[in-house]
Amino acid sequence: MEFEKAVEFLQVQGTSFVINLVAAIAIFVIGRWLAKLLHRLVTKAMKRAGTDPLVITFAGNILYALLMFAVVLAAIGQLGIQTTSLIAVIGAAGLAVGLALQGSLANFAAGVMVVLFRPYRVGDYIEGGGVAGTVEEVQIFNTELSTPDNRRVIVPNGQMLSDAITNYSSHSTRRVDLVVGVGYGDDIDTVRRVLEGVVADDARVLSDPAPNIRIGSLGDSSVNWIVRPWVNAADYWDVYWEMTEEIKRRFDREGINIPFPQRDVHVYHHGGKNETD
Structure with missing residues (x-):
């Protein structure tokens, strides 16, 4: 029972x-x-x-x-x-x-800070945490970046905020910084005219702010010109590469030299023996 x-x-x-x-x-x-x-x-x-x-x-x-x-x-x-x-x-x-798991909690807190203060957004090209790439996604603990050579990099949010962040997409315009060296024997006015012509002929260059073309320094082997036009951020790299190429083409046509590093050697004769400086 x-x-x-x-x-x-x-x-x-x-x-x-x-x-x-x-x-x-x-x-x-x-x-x-x-x-x-x-x-x-x-x-x-x-x-x-x-x-x-x-x-x-x-x-x-x-x-x-x-x-x-x-x-x-x-x-x-x-x-x-x-x-x-x-x-x-x-x-x-x-x-x-x-x-x-203090590190994970720190990454979560950093993720909240990213959402609140937005130092970068999805689609921005940034440099931070030792990595440069386009922001694909911001997760709870990590930020996913896509590099220019199509690599996927996952960076902890804490690491992103613990380092300096450079956001190349935060402004709609950027300045292209070119340094062009010419020989000391080349005419300054001719060089200026050629550089101004290259900048003026590029439709992607903005008129405001105005481009800046000046002699930046007198180097050991060359006179170094700075060429600084402003462009839309999306056009930055195309202008950088294509303008560099066009400057070389026009310099060749005008006979303007782009010198390579060189050193003058002076030979002195003392008592029938050659001495060099």
């Missing part, structure tokens, strides 16, 4: 556990689907509102993580586990893990 009652009790408990387990799995599956759906809806809403892509990605990741945490707690609660005690245990464990 006692055995039959024990079997019946186990059957009832087993059936109840199976039902609760199936319900918990259903809660997890449906909750995960709803979390993804809500994540997509919120992301689309922020995009329609014109929110910065950096904020969309960062906020979306945090929202999804919080939703999944709530879904997991609901599924565990369906199994009959006391979630209040579980939360306390998770809190204590979280404190211990937090102390062990």
Whole structure:
């Protein structure tokens, strides 16, 4: 009799556990689907509102993580586990893990700082954390960059903010800085005319601010001119390379020399022996 009652009790408990387990799995599956759906809806809403892509990605990741945490707690609660005690245990464990993962927490805090102060945005070409590239995505802990040679580099947010950040895309215009060396025997007015002609003939050069063309320094072997036109940021590298090439072409046509480093050697005769300086 006692055995039959024990079997019946186990059957009832087993059936109840199976039902609760199936319900918990259903809660997890449906909750995960709803979390993804809500994540997509919120992301689309922020995009329609014109929110910065950096904020969309960062906020979306945090929202999804919080939703999944709530879904997991609901599924565990369906199994009959006391979630209040579980939360306390998770809190204590979280404190211990937090102390062990201080670097990750620092990266998370740095990610929040990036979202708040926006030293760079998605699509900006930056140099920071020892890497230069285009910002593809800002995640909770990392910033993803795409380098000019198509490499994907993941830099911790803490490393990005601990170093100087150079944002080449923050302004719509940039100044092209060229240094051109010519021989000391070349006519200054001719060189100036040629350089001004190269700059004036390039339609991508902006008139405001005006280009600056001057003698920058007198080097050991050359007279060094600075050529500094302003262009739209998107045209920077094309203007830099093509203008350098065009200057060389026109110098060749005008007979203007681009000297290479050289040294004059003077020979003196003393008592029938040659001495050099």
